[in-house]
Amino acid sequence: MHAVAGAGLRYFAIVFAAGFVLGTVRTLLVVPRWGELPAVLAELPLMLAISWWASGHVVRRYALTPPAALAAGALAFALLLVAEAAISVALAGRSLGEHLALYALPAHQAGLAAQAAFALMPWLRASRGRRVR
Numbered sequence: 001m002h003a004v005a006g007a008g009l010r011y012f013a014i015v016f017a018a019g020f021v022l023g024t025v026r027t028l029l030v031v032p033r034w035g036e037l038p039a040v041l042a043e044l045p046l047m048l049a050i051s052w053w054a055s056g057h058v059v060r061r062y063a064l065t066p067p068a069a070l071a072a073g074a075l076a077f078a079l080l081l082v083a084e085a086a087i088s089v090a091l092a093g094r095s096l097g098e099h100l101a102l103y104a105l106p107a108h109q110a111g112l113a114a115q116a117a118f119a120l121m122p123w124l125r126a127s128r129g130r131r132v133r
Helices: 002-034 036-061 066-092 096-104 106-128
Strands: none
Touching (some): 002 036, 066 106, 096 106
16 A cells, blocks of 8 residues: 555646646647647647656556555545646635636636546556556
8 A cells, every 4th residue: 555655646746746847838828829728738639748757657666556556546536636636726826626627717627637537647658557768
């Protein structure tokens, strides 16, 4: 269980750090020019690529089996949702209800779909075996 927790935390930290940087750039520079949905859709392939790399890293580092990798991905997903809500409340001044209401918007739905893919990537990488680099 220790490996699952370490892998989930590490996977979350890597992807969250990249997402925080890219999200800041997206919010400050891209959204004003393109709008929210196009900006999110432009960022998603890069975030998914980072998630794919990071998931392979944690699967190899912690020698995760597919069930352990699925649990690590679920933990990372939960941490990501909590961190996203905390930032929304702390930095954007929203209530938790206001944050949750954002998921009715297309840009946030696209982001949530990508986060679901993020959650499954460790399992996909572990299921493919050690040959994946």
